[in-house]
Amino acid sequence: MAGMSETTEPEENDVAPVLTTPGEWRDFLERYGELYVKVRADDEEVDDLLDDEQSEARDRGERVEPWLGEPPAGEEALAASEERLGVRFPPSLRAFFLASDGWTRLDGWVDGIHPCDRVVWMRDSEAGSRVIGIYASIPGNEDEVRLFRRSIEIARGEDYWLLDPTDVGPDGEWAAYEFAPKYGDLTDYPGFSALVHSGYESMEEDAEDEDEDEEEDAEHEDAD
Numbered sequence: 001m002a003g004m005s006e007t008t009e010p011e012e013n014d015v016a017p018v019l020t021t022p023g024e025w026r027d028f029l030e031r032y033g034e035l036y037v038k039v040r041a042d043d044e045e046v047d048d049l050l051d052d053e054q055s056e057a058r059d060r061g062e063r064v065e066p067w068l069g070e071p072p073a074g075e076e077a078l079a080a081s082e083e084r085l086g087v088r089f090p091p092s093l094r095a096f097f098l099a100s101d102g103w104t105r106l107d108g109w110v111d112g113i114h115p116c117d118r119v120v121w122m123r124d125s126e127a128g129s130r131v132i133g134i135y136a137s138i139p140g141n142e143d144e145v146r147l148f149r150r151s152i153e154i155a156r157g158e159d160y161w162l163l164d165p166t167d168v169g170p171d172g173e174w175a176a177y178e179f180a181p182k183y184g185d186l187t188d189y190p191g192f193s194a195l196v197h198s199g200y201e202s203m204e205e206d207a208e209d210e211d212e213d214e215e216e217d218a219e220h221e222d223a224d
Helices: 022-039 043-049 053-059 075-085 091-099 127-138 142-150 192-223
Strands: 153-155 159-168 174-180 185-189
Touching: 022 091, 022 127, 022 192, 053 192, 075 091, 091 192, 127 142, 127 153, 185 192
Parallel strands: none
Antiparallel strands: 153 159, 159 174, 174 185
């Protein structure tokens, strides 16, 4: 770990749609699952993610939309989590939990989105408090350490997904961040929805590249 690098902001943030209903999230997450299986999952992982019927459909070249999430959270569970943290979640995060109480596969270096009852202040999680202590010991990180201490951790793997309840946009969305402790990289997003979309857009780009490569290979075979 080192000192913080300059905070960056992806260009696509200003066009990512904000998903604020469970129905919108379900539709999007089904597409996310389909794309993840196509682009990111290896053969062994695909076997784990698809049931027999889906595997057979995939072998026939048909579309499959595996559900990589969990059953929806109930309003009572959601309210209990908000009361525990002393906040009301932003609209996109609330709608996400009402569609899927957690998510098991994400693009990048985050393992999955926590279920609502495991969302925690970064300062209170064992790993988060350790990272905060290390960065607090390095001069020049004061602003970022204050951000970490006031943010909730909604996902963690090698990297973190954080939401800042003190920075609220006109649509009620909290500022969101992806933080890579290994490199000190902090990327900001206008909200939770944009954070999830960033991984989807990255997979879309890779899928397009794969399709182009397959077309080129087919053309070469035809030429031969």
